[in-house]
Amino acid sequence: MISTLFKFHGGVHPPEHKLESAATPIVEVPLPQRLVLPLRQHVGNVPKLQVAVGDHVLKGQLLAIADGMISASVHAPTSGTIVSIDEQLIPHASGLPDLCITLQADGEDRWVEHRALEYRDLPKAAVLEALRAGGVVGLGGATFPSHVKLREDAQHPVRTLILNGAECEPYITCDDRLMRERADQIVRGIEIMQYLLGAERCVVGIEDNKPEAAQAMRDACRLSSIPIEVATVPTLYPGGGAKQLIKVLTGLEVPSGKLPTEIGVQCFNVATAYTVHRFIHHGEPVISRVVTVTGKVARPGNFEVPLGMSIAELVQAAGGAAPESTGFVMGGPMMGFNLPSAEVPVVKATNCIIASAPDLFPPLPPAMPCIRCARCADACPVNLQPQELYWFAKSSNLEKARDYHLFDCIECGCCSYVCPSRIPLVQYYRYAKSEILAADKAKQAADLARERNEFRLARIEREKQERAAKHAQKAAGAKADVAGDEAKKAAIAAAMARAQAQKAEVVPQNTADLPPAVQEEIAGIDARREAVNEEKQEN
Amino acid sequence: MSQSPYISGSTSVSVIMLKVLLALVPGIVAYVWVFGGGVLVSLTLASITALVSEGVMLKLRNRPVRPFLMDGSALVTAWLLALALPPLAPWWLVVVGTLFAIVIAKQLYGGLGYNPFNPAMVGYAVLLISFPVIMTQWPAPLALAHAQLGFADQLHYIFSRGLPVDVQVDAITSATPLDYLKTQLKLQHALADISQAPVFGVVGAKGGELVTGAYLLGGLYLLQQRIVTWHIPVAFLAMLALVAGASSLLDPVHYAGAGFHLFSGASMLCAFFIATDPISGPTTPKGKLLFAAGIGLLTWLIRTYGGYPDGVAFAVLFMNICVPLIDAYTQPRVFGHKL
Numbered sequence: 001m002i003s004t005l006f007k008f009h010g011g012v013h014p015p016e017h018k019l020e021s022a023a024t025p026i027v028e029v030p031l032p033q034r035l036v037l038p039l040r041q042h043v044g045n046v047p048k049l050q051v052a053v054g055d056h057v058l059k060g061q062l063l064a065i066a067d068g069m070i071s072a073s074v075h076a077p078t079s080g081t082i083v084s085i086d087e088q089l090i091p092h093a094s095g096l097p098d099l100c101i102t103l104q105a106d107g108e109d110r111w112v113e114h115r116a117l118e119y120r121d122l123p124k125a126a127v128l129e130a131l132r133a134g135g136v137v138g139l140g141g142a143t144f145p146s147h148v149k150l151r152e153d154a155q156h157p158v159r160t161l162i163l164n165g166a167e168c169e170p171y172i173t174c175d176d177r178l179m180r181e182r183a184d185q186i187v188r189g190i191e192i193m194q195y196l197l198g199a200e201r202c203v204v205g206i207e208d209n210k211p212e213a214a215q216a217m218r219d220a221c222r223l224s225s226i227p228i229e230v231a232t233v234p235t236l237y238p239g240g241g242a243k244q245l246i247k248v249l250t251g252l253e254v255p256s257g258k259l260p261t262e263i264g265v266q267c268f269n270v271a272t273a274y275t276v277h278r279f280i281h282h283g284e285p286v287i288s289r290v291v292t293v294t295g296k297v298a299r300p301g302n303f304e305v306p307l308g309m310s311i312a313e314l315v316q317a318a319g320g321a322a323p324e325s326t327g328f329v330m331g332g333p334m335m336g337f338n339l340p341s342a343e344v345p346v347v348k349a350t351n352c353i354i355a356s357a358p359d360l361f362p363p364l365p366p367a368m369p370c371i372r373c374a375r376c377a378d379a380c381p382v383n384l385q386p387q388e389l390y391w392f393a394k395s396s397n398l399e400k401a402r403d404y405h406l407f408d409c410i411e412c413g414c415c416s417y418v419c420p421s422r423i424p425l426v427q428y429y430r431y432a433k434s435e436i437l438a439a440d441k442a443k444q445a446a447d448l449a450r451e452r453n454e455f456r457l458a459r460i461e462r463e464k465q466e467r468a469a470k471h472a473q474k475a476a477g478a479k480a481d482v483a484g485d486e487a488k489k490a491a492i493a494a495a496m497a498r499a500q501a502q503k504a505e506v507v508p509q510n511t512a513d514l515p516p517a518v519q520e521e522i523a524g525i526d527a528r529r530e531a532v533n534e535e536k537q538e539n
Numbered sequence: 540m541s542q543s544p545y546i547s548g549s550t551s552v553s554v555i556m557l558k559v560l561l562a563l564v565p566g567i568v569a570y571v572w573v574f575g576g577g578v579l580v581s582l583t584l585a586s587i588t589a590l591v592s593e594g595v596m597l598k599l600r601n602r603p604v605r606p607f608l609m610d611g612s613a614l615v616t617a618w619l620l621a622l623a624l625p626p627l628a629p630w631w632l633v634v635v636g637t638l639f640a641i642v643i644a645k646q647l648y649g650g651l652g653y654n655p656f657n658p659a660m661v662g663y664a665v666l667l668i669s670f671p672v673i674m675t676q677w678p679a680p681l682a683l684a685h686a687q688l689g690f691a692d693q694l695h696y697i698f699s700r701g702l703p704v705d706v707q708v709d710a711i712t713s714a715t716p717l718d719y720l721k722t723q724l725k726l727q728h729a730l731a732d733i734s735q736a737p738v739f740g741v742v743g744a745k746g747g748e749l750v751t752g753a754y755l756l757g758g759l760y761l762l763q764q765r766i767v768t769w770h771i772p773v774a775f776l777a778m779l780a781l782v783a784g785a786s787s788l789l790d791p792v793h794y795a796g797a798g799f800h801l802f803s804g805a806s807m808l809c810a811f812f813i814a815t816d817p818i819s820g821p822t823t824p825k826g827k828l829l830f831a832a833g834i835g836l837l838t839w840l841i842r843t844y845g846g847y848p849d850g851v852a853f854a855v856l857f858m859n860i861c862v863p864l865i866d867a868y869t870q871p872r873v874f875g876h877k878l
């Protein structure tokens with residue numbers, strides 16, 4: 001079945017560099033001795049610890065349980081002993097440490113008791129609950145807990161289920177290999193997702209630079225119990241961005257600040273579908289993932305890696321980094337980030353590790369002034385005017401930047417990529433976003449303080465009136481009592497009204513109704529910002 | 540620690556400017572063919588003046604000199620101005636115009652990226668206002684001139700206004716077709732008769748139309764290389780053709796047709812090289828269309844009713860003023876937003 005494809009504005013064609021790592025099958029890495037598992041490997045609440053230092057745990061055993069709706073559990077990738085629970089560096093752009101469980105493997109790799117779920121015999125809520133406990137999150141990089149997205153919502157029924165196998169970022173090939181080698185298991189996962197959501201249509205979107213993966217998926221889909229389309233979409237970065245892929249496959253645009261369900265669409269990464277299958281049909285929680293290791297390494301390829309393995313060890317599995325390599329990038333070259341250290345662990349979000357070197361990712365020459373050539377605007381998939389945003393960010397005209405839809409920017413990097421003046425545009429947007437959010441926060445705090453002050457003044461006023469009333473009481477006897485009470489009440493009511501009115505005014509403008517993924521991103525930006533500030537102070 | 544993206548495309552400001560210069564080469568070759576080698580002198584003079592004044596200004600403004608001289612933008616300004624001036628313009632006219640363009644219109648406004656007006660057109664307009672006689676004195680194409688000047692004679696003429704003893708100024712200059720057309724129309728002559736004059740070629744100016752065609756060729760190269768988008772050339776030429784075509788359709792006796800306007804004066808140079816200056820132009824697609832259509836309309840109006848033979852420079856400068864407004868009102872619809 002060939003369905004019509006649509007286009008999104010802009011996009012770029014960076015060199016793909018996929019062949020290096022896509023040629024060989026996924027290799028299972030040797031079991032590491034030490035695993036470091038950050039509690040928070042997803043968007044949402046930190047899960048609650050279920051183990052203590054010294055505990056012996058089995059492979060697949062629950063280490064931390066999802067806390068609240070938007071949260072995900074963490075499990076032991078192998079059997080062994082918990083040797084510490086403390087703050088360690090994690091692979092995050094902020095470069096900040098976070099609470100981690102360190103597991104010393106016992107080498108036996110012994111599984112905890114686990115079994116498949118007969119999901120069709122259970123109420124859907126129970127299946128979702130199981131997924132939440134299984135630590136299933138989006139593996140495309142967003143790591144949003146999947147059970148939340150798989151919930152049926154009467155107000156926004158999902159008609160179209162989209163599976164994202166576009167993998168548009170250069171260098172990354174983990175989804176490509178997964179689709180080539182485990183297409184049937186991905187399809188089993190899609191069937192579960194379709195069942196949970198009751199979607200009428202299922203489409204797998206794959207960029208046309210992965211013909212083998214598309215063929216494998218097509219073959220697997222043909223054997224499925226439900227109709228699943230496989231659509232090859234033109235290779236165009238960032239065609240794998242959820243909103244862009246949805247647009248290409250359905251022609252619909254997710255309204256700004258809204259979730260895809262608003263337009264009856266839900267989108268998952270193919271690797272997420274795979275983990276859903278592994279969990280439901282085999283009872284295996286998410287304890288490993290496929291990671292592309294490429295760039296300046298001896299044997300680029302894809303590896304099945306237990307979560308918690310250090311990047312340094314993983315790179316060893318790929319033959320080690322070349323001597324000229326100067327660091328590691330997690331993710332792709334367009335949206336990835338420099339790892340603070342090679343000792344950080346592989347987490348659920350780790351899709352790709354690139355050993356970088358100056359000749360691979362050359363440092364930018366000094367930026368020239370913007371020549372208003374609008375190449376950035378032509379390349380922006382969101383149809384923003386990056387050159388205007390840059391101007392506003394640079395001149396700290398933050399309100400204007402917001403007016404020009406700064407918060408719709410997905411930080412895809414297309415604008416920076418094409419800019420002939422080599423202006424690091426995205427960095428300006430990250431900075432501006434964090435500044436605006438910090439200002440919003442400060443304003444909220446100030447308003448709160450002002451509100452408190454109003455109450456204080458009201459109290460003082462009230463006490464004054466009470467004193468006056470007492471005097472009056474003394475003078476006029478019992479009658480004044482009522483009047484004093486009345487004055488007291490009136491003063492309090494007036495103060496409350498003022499406070500209420502003020503509160504109504506200060507609803508934070510842009511951030512309140514953002515989806516959790518964006519709020520998470522904002523938290524990330526905040527952290528980065530603080531890190532930068534610290535850096536500044538150190539210098 | 541640097542942030543993503545870690546890779547970037549290969550186009551730089553220098554590459555863009557270099558390609559613009561390259562695209563001007565066919566036009567220059569045709570120019571030399573039609574008017575002789577004098578224009579090469581103007582080009583050289585303008586280039587040297589531009590580079591030296593840009594360098595000095597950068598130094599005075601405490602800016603890094605090397606990267607900004609290497610970006611090639613000063614050369615583009617210099618070449619455009621030199622090509623817009625009469626081919627045998629005296630040397631000082633070229634120098635003064637270039638100085639004005641670079642020092643005042645560009646550097647004093649903040650240098651590359653900050654000039655609200657097209658520097659070459661500022662230089663041109665200042666010269667046109669200050670030295671109207673020289674600026675409208677065009678040498679006749681070689682094929683039409685009563686006396687031929689060799690390259691050495693042209694050089695001599697440019698630097699000292701001296702002519703070989705047997706040649707009069709009238710013998711080497713002629714009114715440009717745009718000029719000629721206007722004066723003749725004022726004299727109540729009918730267009731059909733006027734266009735029989737030898738200054739007219741197949742569609743535009745004799746000889747000039749060849750140069751214009753060569754600019755078009757260079758322009759197509761710029762389009763193919765994606766140095767310019769189609770919006771400005773198409774909107775400008777379409778608007779010019781539309782008003783010229785419509786007016787000549789309504790009153791063929793008094794109005795020249797679309798072909799004449801497209802292939803006369805600086806039309807093609809404007810369409811692909813002048814109006815497309817990104818810095819002083821709008822950035823939104825709709826804005827570009829509006830901007831260029833405005834230039835097309837104004838060019839025709841000034842050519843037809845104004846006091847100057849060609850209207851491109853003033854049309855461009857006037858539309859430059861409107862750019863912030865145009866940009867503000869032509870913001871495209873952002874993904875996921877309603878218009």
Ligand code: SF4
Pocket residue numbers: 369370371372373374375376377386387390415418419420421422423425
């Ligand atoms: S691409 Fe760069 S130089 Fe061109 S308009 Fe955008 S920011 Fe300015």
Ligand code: SF4
Pocket residue numbers: 376379380381382383384386408409410411412413414415416425426429
């Ligand atoms: S980073 Fe933002 S502004 Fe730049 S192209 Fe991507 S969405 Fe547009």
